[in-house]
Amino acid sequence: MEIIYGRNRKEQPEPVRAKVTGKIPAWLQGTLLRNGPGMHTVGESRYNHWFDGLALLHSFTIRDGEVYYRSKYLRSDTYNANIEANRIVVSEFGTMAYPDPCKNIFSKAFSYLTHTIPDFTDNCLINIMKCGEDFYATSETNYIRKINPQTLETLEKVDYCKYVAVNLATSHPHYDEAGNVLNMGTSIVEKGKTKYVIFKIPATVPEGKKKGKSSWKHTEVFCSIPSRSLLSPSYYHSFGVTENYVIFLEQPFRLDILKMATAYIRGVNWASCLAFHREEKTYIHIVDQRTRQPVQTKLYTDPMVVFHHVNAYEEDGCIVFDVIAYEDSSLYQLFYLANLNQDFKENAKLTSVPTLRRFAVPLHVDKSAEVGSNLIKVASTTATALKEQDGQVYCQPEFLCEGLELPRVNYTHNGKRYRYVFAAGVHWSPVPTKIIKYDILTKSTLKWRETDCWPAEPLFVPVPGAKDEDDGVILSAIVSTDPQKLPFLLILDAKSFTELARASVDVDLHMDLHGLFIPDMDSEAKKQATSEEPQDGASDCHGTPPT
Numbered sequence: 001m002e003i004i005y006g007r008n009r010k011e012q013p014e015p016v017r018a019k020v021t022g023k024i025p026a027w028l029q030g031t032l033l034r035n036g037p038g039m040h041t042v043g044e045s046r047y048n049h050w051f052d053g054l055a056l057l058h059s060f061t062i063r064d065g066e067v068y069y070r071s072k073y074l075r076s077d078t079y080n081a082n083i084e085a086n087r088i089v090v091s092e093f094g095t096m097a098y099p100d101p102c103k104n105i106f107s108k109a110f111s112y113l114t115h116t117i118p119d120f121t122d123n124c125l126i127n128i129m130k131c132g133e134d135f136y137a138t139s140e141t142n143y144i145r146k147i148n149p150q151t152l153e154t155l156e157k158v159d160y161c162k163y164v165a166v167n168l169a170t171s172h173p174h175y176d177e178a179g180n181v182l183n184m185g186t187s188i189v190e191k192g193k194t195k196y197v198i199f200k201i202p203a204t205v206p207e208g209k210k211k212g213k214s215s216w217k218h219t220e221v222f223c224s225i226p227s228r229s230l231l232s233p234s235y236y237h238s239f240g241v242t243e244n245y246v247i248f249l250e251q252p253f254r255l256d257i258l259k260m261a262t263a264y265i266r267g268v269n270w271a272s273c274l275a276f277h278r279e280e281k282t283y284i285h286i287v288d289q290r291t292r293q294p295v296q297t298k299l300y301t302d303p304m305v306v307f308h309h310v311n312a313y314e315e316d317g318c319i320v321f322d323v324i325a326y327e328d329s330s331l332y333q334l335f336y337l338a339n340l341n342q343d344f345k346e347n348a349k350l351t352s353v354p355t356l357r358r359f360a361v362p363l364h365v366d367k368s369a370e371v372g373s374n375l376i377k378v379a380s381t382t383a384t385a386l387k388e389q390d391g392q393v394y395c396q397p398e399f400l401c402e403g404l405e406l407p408r409v410n411y412t413h414n415g416k417r418y419r420y421v422f423a424a425g426v427h428w429s430p431v432p433t434k435i436i437k438y439d440i441l442t443k444s445t446l447k448w449r450e451t452d453c454w455p456a457e458p459l460f461v462p463v464p465g466a467k468d469e470d471d472g473v474i475l476s477a478i479v480s481t482d483p484q485k486l487p488f489l490l491i492l493d494a495k496s497f498t499e500l501a502r503a504s505v506d507v508d509l510h511m512d513l514h515g516l517f518i519p520d521m522d523s524e525a526k527k528q529a530t531s532e533e534p535q536d537g538a539s540d541c542h543g544t545p546p547t
């Protein structure tokens with residue numbers, strides 16, 4: 001497993017032409033842009049956790065049946081400082097680092113205690129976010145980095161704090177049809193007012209506002225939800241939306257602000273400031289996007305840990321939402337590199353399998369409904385919401401299926417009724433071994449797997465003019481541990497899950513986390529843009545750099 005997770009990868013900044021077998025659909029034109037950790041040692045120093053690794057961006061550009069690959073390390077301030085010092089000098093999720101070895105521990109403690117929380121890393125390794133015409137590499141701190149989606153070059157650093165009062169923000173924003181970004185973050189520095197903030201970044205500068213100003217300046221706070229515990233807000237990796245509502249799970253997997261404030265002096269990492277409180281409830285917050293107010297009903301469910309929301313929609317006065325949930329927080333523990341070694345089968349055993357759970361919550365509680373009665377009348381789910389004596393509502397999910405992570409849906413169905421979940425297949429180990437299509441209606445599963453192949457998150461791309469939800473393809477970057485087999489971009493027909501094509505590349509492909517697909521501009525504009533490109537005559541697979 002070290003081959004997959006712990007090894008430093010060589011970047012490939014010049015495009016390499018892939019060897020394509022099978023046939024790539026003619027309509028599939030664009031760039032799959034993805035992010036993930038690629039470097040886990042700097043000089044003699046080593047990160048402890050897979051989520052610490054320096055961000056390595058990579059892309060597969062698909063054009064006229066050909067595929068070009070490139071990869072480039074994000075030149076974050078963190079990357080540059082580490083490379084210059086030839087050691088890890090910036091702290092990450094699982095590794096605490098000290099910038100200045102000359103200072104003694106007390107001066108360090110003093111300088112950090114003057115700020116509640118020290119400056120976080122800009123090593124944005126988790127996802128890619130589209131904001132108007134711009135693309136950003138993202139993580140969960142207050143920093144994101146603008147990138148050039150074609151050349152993968154690193155551009156300016158954006159600090160969320162300048163536009164909205166958050167110190168942490170998710171790397172799983174949602175997009176509406178106009179491309180506006182809806183995201184959530186936590187404000188932890190104002191100790192008396194620890195809160196979760198839902199905010200919207202417009203795709204363009206709003207009409208009537210001075211032209212030329214960045215749309216970031218028009219970021220609006222939608223709603224703030226005070227944290228139940230001021231010194232220990234919930235950690236969350238994503239949230240859900242429907243057409244009119246936002247779903248936020250305040251789960252008992254919490255950050256301890258006091259522990260964070262003293263982490264440097266104590267020499268412990270950020271991860272140790274996170275704890276799962278298995279005796280506590282998970283509170284379900286629903287925010288109405290139209291009134292920007294939280295729904296007043298107190299909704300809760302059993303303790304659980306959720307990283308990924310899958311999708312959500314409204315049905316008959318209820319909100320139905322699907323998440324991948326765990327019984328504990330062992331997932332983050334398993335990604336310590338010490339567990340991802342040869343004995344990973346023993347060391348990296350999840351103590352709880354990820355399960356796809358469907359919740360249904362009532363938007364209104366009928367005053368005349370009896371205590372103990374189930375408020376969910378939706379026939380399509382067995383999820384329940386029981387009215388309690390004190391007016392609270394206890395929600396119990398329907399268990400749909402288990403053994404899946406990194407879920408994706410056809411994004412045109414985001415927030416709406418949907419039927420298919422595409423995901424990576426994992427079981428008692430966090431290492432994906434297959435790609436799954438789960439049909440919520442028939443509760444059936446289609447799978448793709450191949451020996452010694454380790455798939456990444458599967459991404460659905462719809463065929464233009466698609467009629468069915470699964471009219472399109474699945475793209476997944478596959479890492480191979482068979483020395484005879486190159487890594488490849490896999491293209492599956494999303495309906496049948498049969499392989500349409502694979503594009504093998506002789507490069508050091510890394511296991512990544514998340515990304516997006518950027519469809520090419522319309523064909524006329526594309527012709528103009530590519531008319532000046534030289535002809536591809538390379539036989540060594542180093543083809544024409546795609547624009």
Ligand SMILES: CC1=C(/C=C/C(C)=C/C=C/C(C)=C/C=O)C(C)(C)CCC1
Pocket residue numbers: 051091092093120121126139140141168237270271307513
């Ligand atoms: C650096 C840093 C953080 C980083 C978290 C990361 C990097 C999480 C990655 C999560 C992933 C990849 C989950 C996949 O399911 C915290 C804890 C937010 C807060 C303190 C500073």
Ligand SMILES: [Fe+2]
Pocket residue numbers: 172237307308514
């Ligand atoms: Fe994620």
